[in-house]
Amino acid sequence: MTDEFDDALALANGPAAAAARGAGRRGVARPRTAASPTPTPAPADPLAAVQDEAPAGQVRPAWESARATAYRAVRPLPPRRLPLDLALGHTLAAPLTALTDLPAFDTSAMDGWAVAGPGPWRLTAEGPGLLAGSPGAAPLTDGEAVPIATGARVPEGATAVLRAEQGDAAHGRLHGASPQPGSDIRPRGQECRSGTELLPARATLTPAALGLAAAAGYDQLAVRPRPRAEVLVLGDELLFRGLPHDGRIRDALGPMTGPWLTALGAQVMVTRRLGDDAEALHEAMSTSRADVIVTTGSTAAGPMDHLRAVLSRLGAHLLVSGVAVRPGHPMLLAELPGGTPLVGLPGNPLAAVSGLLTLAEPLLRALADRPSAPQRHARLADDVRGHPEDTRLVPVELPEPGVAMPLAYAGPAMLRGIAAAAALAVIPPGGARAGDRVRLLDLPAT
Structure with missing residues (x-):
């Protein structure tokens, strides 16, 4: 855990809570309760729209404290093994150590001739000679040479590779300036030796990291999977195509929330549009198989804001109920029965982005066992x-x-x-x- 989140959590919940990280299904941990500070009435805020109002009377944690709570709210998902072609974007569950020397044998860095000792040299083979992927050739003795391609295994006894543009071969003989011993040979183990740690645990698997894993001998990797996310779009006022009309507006959150979650490290299973149907919301939340649920809208206390009532009906535990941040202060974080975390985003677009970066981003990092981003x-x-x-x-x-x-x-x-x-x-x-x-x-x- 980084100092950033440790310090913020200690400020939010006290020293005991900063050390707590209990277990639940899907790794959810319920923070210990600390004494709440005396609420102070919030001043009128000219920066917030009416739709961005949070329920009255609640004590909202500071922005950094809310991020710390989200990071501490869950434990990493259990590791699993994935083939390399499915592991992109996942997090290493254990250090990546080389299963072989890299390179695994002495290889030629250039097209030319493998030579033994000073020249001129007698050619032991004509034509293309040694190619990448071909089996090892017969050893060379002083005064001998053999044509070799880039990446081919250097025969035993070779002391250097003479580049193609620096030699002249004719009638079974090779002439050219004698190269320094070791020239243009990539020695075995130049990059690493077997058992060397190549990447630490918790590293995100990039395309380059997957190439390194393949070169080091891996077919599968132990990873923390990308958390599965389900998006529930709420609000009867939303249109999903065409121009706004008759008091209804286009849904901006549905098209952007899934891609934002994907960019933050989630695997988005589905985006569902539920309107303001409390029963549909109850069913969706109680039957979801996602690792995290993200809702858009309905986080405030308006007549059609059903989210908090449905959470109460389900017996969910509110971990964050509003945050001292603008825009987006009605955002919330809850733990559903069984342990699934739910992030409630406000219905205003920029307020929803604020909620994604305040609560969803640290939560997804914790589920995937990724460290916090450097400031x-x-x-x-x-x-x-x-x-x-x-x-x-x-x-x-x-x-x-x-x-x-x-x-x-x-x-x-x-x-x-x-x-x-x-x-x-x-x-x-x-x-x-x-x-x-x-x-x-x-x-x-x-």
């Missing part, structure tokens, strides 16, 4: 107005290294700013001035 910072190119008490997440572009330019169209219901952004700047309560150093949240790319 990155930049200096603001302009002033940013803040909320009096809450953290604010603001879309920014990065016109040059170390500089963050705040973007317009950053309201809770807007996507125009985030669509053009390279990152979100974390603005502390009270705001920040031009030149202030602020933390950046990188936006995932598929």
